[in-house]
Amino acid sequence: MLKRLWRWLKSLFRQIFGRKQPISPPLAAQETGEIRNELTDAEYESLFIQLLAGVHEEGWSRGRVKAFLDGKRINQAHLLEWLRGFGDRLLASPTANDELARRIIKLGELGVGEVSDFADDIGRRLLRREEETNRRGAEDAEEEGEKNITDDAEAWLDQGNEQFEAGDFAGAIASYDNALKIKPDYHEAWKNRGIALNWLQQYEQAILSCDNALKIKPDDHEAWIQRGFALRQLGKYEEAILSCDNALKIKPDYYEAWKNRGIALNWLQRYEQAILSCGNALNIKPDDSEAWTHQGFALRQLGKYEEAILSCDNALKIKPDYHEAWKNRGIALNWLQRYEQAILSCGNALNIKPDDSEAWTHQGFALCQLEKYEEAILSCDNALKIKPDEHEAWIHRGLAVRNSVSFNQFLAFSSAIAKINPHLNQRGYQGELISYKEGLKYCHQHTHPESWGKLHQAIGNAHYFRGRGDSHPRSYWYKAVKSYNEALQTLTAEDFPELHLKILQNLIHVQLDLGETAKAEELQRRGTDLLRRLLDECKSSEKKKQLALKFAGFQQLTVDLAIQSENFCTALELAEQGKNACLSWLLAGWSDDSPKWEEMKQLLNPHTAIVYWHLSPAALHTFILKHNTPSPIVLRETLLTPAQRLYNFETWVKTWNEEYANFRKGKDKQSQDAKTWRDNLPAMLDELGKILDINAIVSQLSDITQLILIPHRDLHRFPLHALFPPQFTISYLPSIQLGLISQTHNENQLSNQHQLLSIEHPENPYPTLEFAQVESEAICRIFPHNTRKRSEEATKAAVINALPQGYGILHFTGHGEYNFHNPALSHLALADEDKLKLTDIRDYDLHSYQLVCLAACETAITGNYTITTEYVGLVSGFMSCGVASVVSTLWTVESAASALVMIQFYQQLQQGKSKVVALAEATQWLRNVTNGELAQWYAEEIAKLPENEVILRRFLLNHLNNIKNQPETCNKPYNHPYFWAAFTITGIFSSCNH
Known part of the structure; x- marks a missing residue:
């Protein structure tokens, strides 16, 4: 602000005294310490500007003013003489100086001796003169119009800038226009005019202003970026990107251009490029919360929800009250089914911006998933109070209404829309239909084509699912067909291709259930043609992959059609x-x-x-x-x-x-x-x-x-x-x-089959596996030719170095985790919090491995997820790299039972049985073994151990003693399927492992 005030005062003095040369910079402290007796008018002028700026902008006190004058070693008599002349020139000037007069009076009111007295006198005389002049000249001014307008374009520019900084954008534009009347090729005025028009959301005019600036000065990077911003606001994203690119040609490190380019790319659904652009902006300016948020948005659209949340978290570290970051974080958490956290994130967004209908909608979705249906309805109602045409809120509301048994009177009373429309308090199937139909009152076919179509799709879904739960479904399914066809009126293949495909899928479901195979086949043909076109047109490999997986259902439905045709x-x-x-x-x-x-x-x-x-x-x-x-x-x-x-x-x-x-x-x-x-x-x-x-x-x-x-x-x-x-x-x-592929693996070349690589219970944040060490010790005794990576040694570097060394068996005793949203990131947990991901495994040729054993890993999904395409986990990853067979578990079995199965399994292998038979017999043994038989087995195993074997001996003796203390020797301790049913083997049958 001080710099802007300085510029304003210099401009004003030029207007008053007619000087065109720049005013001298502020006085520097004198090195000699002597009082300067003679200063030029320009130096006194600069001194006075500093006084006015300090008093007005920084609130200098009387003592501060005195200290300032004393510090400059100014001869006060000479200063007063200059001030008298300055006042005379001000009073003689015809230029209006009301604001300057008030600033001079403020200096006078501080009472710093004769300087204040002179200043007060000058200011008040100037103000009285201005009041009198204004009174006498009101009618003349009306007639004369622009006669008093200065002919200094730079002064108008400075005034416009001041008005802009004060938030008076319309006033600023008027000042820029005056500057341009005087100097039509004043590129700075054209550019600043464009910026102000952007603030007023007059984007077409803003583009014209920026264009005029660029005709005069084509290398003005700021004009290019402002032009790009306006184009983006008008939905002209390709042109906006070109403008940003032009800015970057001039100034490659212009982070605003990279950021705005990324935002435009997001709108074009070119998310991979958007991430790169936002990343470039953040490399230049890491504390730009907006760039982090938009990068997070792009990551979310690509299904990279964990990374999206990290981006939003980075934005919030910089700007904790950034409601967009909180909201986008909440949406990503919804996709990860972390609904409690999603509710908290959306709640934080709403604490900052209570009128964000989208945040209310996504909070409602999360509440619905947690089966808090009445709270979900209220959240959606809050969204609809703000934005009645928010179709997603109507749809989420309808789903919550369907599942809610009866409305909560207190929450219903809190809903503004339910108080106005009591019929919205109905629940179940009928209540769901009422919600969607109410939404159609605000989402009309011609003004809201997407919303109108989606609401009709939701009505169709309501009919369809009602039919699936009814003993006479056909009447509901015919209603569903009618609603889906209504939706297709606006969700056309040309305007909304992906939504069109979804409706076609819905229709095919119903018509297959109705036995209308010919109609389903025609829809399947149309949908397949459209999907093929979309895939061919897809420029992004990641987007193409997403699209293919999203509509894998079309391929699946062709199977149903072929079956119906036998x-x-x-x-x-x-x-x-x-x-x-x-x-x-x-x-x-x-x-x-x-x-x-x-x-x-x-x-x-x-x-x-x-x-x-x-x-x-x-x-x-x-x-x-x-x-x-x-x-x-x-x-x-x-x-x-x-x-x-x-x-x-x-x-x-x-x-x-x-x-x-x-x-x-x-x-x-x-x-x-x-x-x-x-x-x-x-x-x-x-x-x-x-x-x-x-x-x-x-x-x-x-x-x-x-x-x-x-x-x-x-x-x-x-x-x-x-x-x-x-x-x-x-x-x-x-x-x-x-x-x-696995069958072509030559099992005749089994020279390495007894070479064991044992990765043993790496130390990590996961729960300790109590008997993992015992299991590893026992198995390594079965295979004398072994390489062991013990707990602290099982780092990622060590495992990656060992994997391609041509072993025949990999036995991993540790934890694994499946990543539902990005299966390639599923991993084995190693030491020091390292992870061996599928992306690491697939880089290796593992054809030497006859067997990979992940016996302690929970290799299946553990959350409330539903797979719509295909399951791809660690097992598929190892097999795709050439591994013949993989043993894994569907859930984490108790450590003692797992150790028993694995010891039995490897003992059966050593007896020449195939891997499949060996696992089957090991699990059946565990399932049927009695306490008495188990005690005998423990005793036999102990007898085989050398005297110096401590770990296995202690384990077996402890269990033997525990069993001896149990009276029922016929009891089968591991007969429950929890212990034995989790073990699976993936791979083809082979006669034996010779």
């Missing part, structure tokens, strides 16, 4: 093709070549069959592959349709997710008698067996002893092998294609 070979080939395409995308670089039916039969023999499940958005189908059938067998439904089977499965998964999540958090043991997920596990597996109709599958498997299970989507998460009778020896495969 083209079972084609259906299976399409299912495999879709599975491999998803694996290829998610494993980044793995081949998505898919085999035909005749090639698939290479995995089959008279005693080996494959059970292959397929989940689409509309149905759950089961294929059975046998070597002597001309085509796959498709399990024909008897009591349930494929859609009903899918509905039952989805309901079962939801219960599993909730109970398992509570079990892991310890929230399910509310009382002594409360049953936990573990208690309910046998009953839940029994129910899953009925949903999948395992008995019908088994009836097709006469003479079969070996089964390969190929799950799809969520089915990968569950112990399907535990549903089958023990007569079958069972392994898993991610896909038939991976099985064929």
Whole structure:
């Protein structure tokens, strides 16, 4: 502000005294210490400006003014003489000086001797003269108009700048216009005029002003960026980016240009480039909270939610009250299903900006997911009070209304829109429809085409799901078809291609359920053509991948259509093709070549069959592959349709997710008698067996002893092998294609099969595995040729160095974690908080490994997630690198039981049994072993140990003594499926490990 005041006073003095040369800079302290007797008028003028600026801007006191004058060693008599002349010139000047007069009077009021007296006299005389002049000249001024306007363009520019700084943008523009009347090629005035117009949101005029500035001075980077800002506000993002690029050609380190370029790229959905642009801005100015927030937005759009949250956190470190950062953080947390944290983040945004309808909407979504339906409705109602045409709020409200049993009177009374429209207090299916239809009153077809279409889609969904839960669904499904077709009126392929595809998917679901196959096939053809076009037009590889995975449901629905047409070979080939395409995308670089039916039969023999499940958005189908059938067998439904089977499965998964999540958090043991997920596990597996109709599958498997299970989507998460009778020896495969690749692995070259690499219970923040050391010790005794990376040695560098050394077996005794949103970041937890991620593993050729054992790892999803494309975890990652077989666990089994299974497993391998048989026998042994048999086994194992073996001996003796103290020797301590059902082996059958 002091610099601006200085410029204003200099400009004013030039107007008054007619000088065009610059005023001298402020006086410097004199080195001699002597009083200066003679100063030039310019020096006195500079001194006086400093006095006025100090008093007005910095609030100098009387003592400060005296100190200032004393410090300059000024001859006061000469100063007073100059001041008298200065006053005479001011009074003689015709220029209006009201503001200057008031500033001089303020100096006079300080009472610093004769200087103040002179200043007060000059100021008051000047003010009286101005008042008189204003009174006499009012009518003349009206007639004369612009006669008193100065002809100094620079003065008008300075005045405009002052008005701009004061927030008077309209006044500033008027001053810039006056400057341009005098000097039409004044580029600074054109540019500043453009900036002020941007502030007034008059973007078209702002662009014209910036263009005029750039015609005069094409290398003005600031004019380019202001032009780009205006273009971005008008939605002309490509042009905005070009303007930013021009600014950057002139000034490559102009962080504002990089940031605004990133924001425009976000609007164009070119998120990878947006991240780079915002990153460049942050490299130059790391404390720009806006750049961090927009980088976070782009990361969120790419599904990189953890990174998005970190970006928002960085923004909030700089600006804790940045509501956009809080809101975007909350949205990313919603995607990660961390709903409690999402509510807190959205709440922080709303504490700062209570009228942010989007934050209310996303808070409502999180509350709905936590089944706090009435609070969710109130949150959405708060959004709608601010923005009645917020269609997402109406949709989230409708979903909460559907699930709420009865409205909460207190919360309903707090809702402004419910008080005005009491019918909105209705709940259930009818209440859901009322919410959507109320939204349509504010979202009209021609003014809000996207919102109108989405609300009709929501109405269609309400009808569809109501039909799925009804014994006579067809009437609801016909209503759904009507609503979806309404939505297509505005959500066209041209204007909203992705939304159009979603509606087509919805329609195909319903028409398949209605048996209208021909209509479904036509919609499938239209949707496939549109999706192919969108993929071809996609410039971003990441966006292309997202798009392909987002609409994987189209590929899945083609399988349903082929089954309805009884083209079972084609259906299976399409299912495999879709599975491999998803694996290829998610494993980044793995081949998505898919085999035909005749090639698939290479995995089959008279005693080996494959059970292959397929989940689409509309149905759950089961294929059975046998070597002597001309085509796959498709399990024909008897009591349930494929859609009903899918509905039952989805309901079962939801219960599993909730109970398992509570079990892991310890929230399910509310009382002594409360049953936990573990208690309910046998009953839940029994129910899953009925949903999948395992008995019908088994009836097709006469003479079969070996089964390969190929799950799809969520089915990968569950112990399907535990549903089958023990007569079958069972392994898993991610896909038939991976099985064929694994089959080509030459098991005749097994010179390294006894070379063991043991990565032993790395020290990290995860819970300690009590018996991990015992397990590692026992297994290494079985394999004398071993390399051990003990706890503190198991760093990422050490493991990466050891992996490609040609071992035959990798045994990892530690924790693993699956990353749902970015499977490539799933990892094994190593020492010093290091992580061995899938992205690290896939860089290596691991064909030497006959076996990777992840026995203590929880390799499946642990949250309330639903897989819509394909499951890709650590197992698929290792197999894609050439590993023949992978042993893993679906949940973390108690450490003692895990150690027993692994010791038994490796002992069976050493006896020449195949990996699949060895694991089957080890788990069956654990399942059926009695206390008495276990005591005998402990005693036999102790007898084999050398005298100097301390760790194993202590472990076995402790357990032996514990068993001896138990009276029931016939009791089976590990018979519960919690102990044995979690162990799975993925890979093809082989006769033995010679």
